[in-house]
Amino acid sequence: AQSVTQLDSQVPVFEEAPVELRCNYSSSVSVYLFWYVQYPNQGLQLLLKYLSGSTLVESINGFEAEFNKSQTSFHLRKPSVHISDTAEYFCAVTSRGNTGKLIFGQGTTLQVKP
Amino acid sequence: NAGVTQTPKFRILKIGQSMTLQCTQDMNHNYMYWYRQDPGMGLKLIYYSVGAGITDKGEVPNGYNVSRSTTEDFPLRLELAAPSQTSVYFCASSYDAPIGTSDDEAFFGQGTRLTVV
Numbered sequence: 001a002q003s004v005t006q007l008d009s010q011v012p013v014f015e016e017a018p019v020e021l022r023c024n025y026s027s028s029v030s031v032y033l034f035w036y037v038q039y040p041n042q043g044l045q046l047l048l049k050y051l052s053g054s055t056l057v058e059s060i061n062g063f064e065a066e067f068n069k070s071q072t073s074f075h076l077r078k079p080s081v082h083i084s085d086t087a088e089y090f091c092a093v094t095s096r097g098n099t100g101k102l103i104f105g106q107g108t109t110l111q112v113k114p
Numbered sequence: 115n116a117g118v119t120q121t122p123k124f125r126i127l128k129i130g131q132s133m134t135l136q137c138t139q140d141m142n143h144n145y146m147y148w149y150r151q152d153p154g155m156g157l158k159l160i161y162y163s164v165g166a167g168i169t170d171k172g173e174v175p176n177g178y179n180v181s182r183s184t185t186e187d188f189p190l191r192l193e194l195a196a197p198s199q200t201s202v203y204f205c206a207s208s209y210d211a212p213i214g215t216s217d218d219e220a221f222f223g224q225g226t227r228l229t230v231v
């Protein structure tokens with residue numbers, strides 16, 4: 001069985017400060033990892049994903065995440081956040097043998113303050 | 115392309131009533147999924163489908179039914195609504211599986227907020 005744990009339910013941060021949203025996973029097989037973002041009253045949007053290859057993946061809006069197999073982590077980082085980054089962020093995992101089912105973490109609410 | 119469209123956006127049901135949450139996608143995706151989102155719990159998979167005529171249970175299927183008669187549509191049926199089914203429901207689709215693992219992306223609808231009273 002696979003599982004995902006997001007270690008922080010809420011992360012308050014001031015604008016232009018760096019941020020890290022933590023995600024740990026558990027799996028007995030090779031995984032694919034994702035970060036989704038949900039803005040208020042909207043559906044989920046894919047932010048970035050790790051499938052294979054380089055362990056550092058980046059999004060178009062400045063977020064990055066690093067796959068760390070030894071620590072079973074996939075933390076999301078941004079060096080300088082904006083007010084518009086305020087949203088809920090979900091880490092998710094799946095695997096080739098999992099028939100495409102995404103297992104989600106509990107979510108982390110990022111609150112960017114001016 | 116409209117992407118993944120869910121209707122209705124909001125609904126209030128009385129205990130014991132039934133309803134169908136509609137989901138349609140116009141991207142010719144093979145795989146479709148229904149999730150429910152409860153506060154502090156993340157998203158839980160209710161049912162999924164790997165193609166027309168094929169459905170299977172996810173983590174929390176009790177109290178729900180689905181059908182997939184066409185590639186485009188994947189309705190979710192609640193037969194006897196219960197307060198425990200108060201949640202936000204998301205439909206998602208992807209061309210390939212696992213969801214979103216090829217170069218294409220997994221798409222989510224905007225959600226249906228259901229309250230059972």
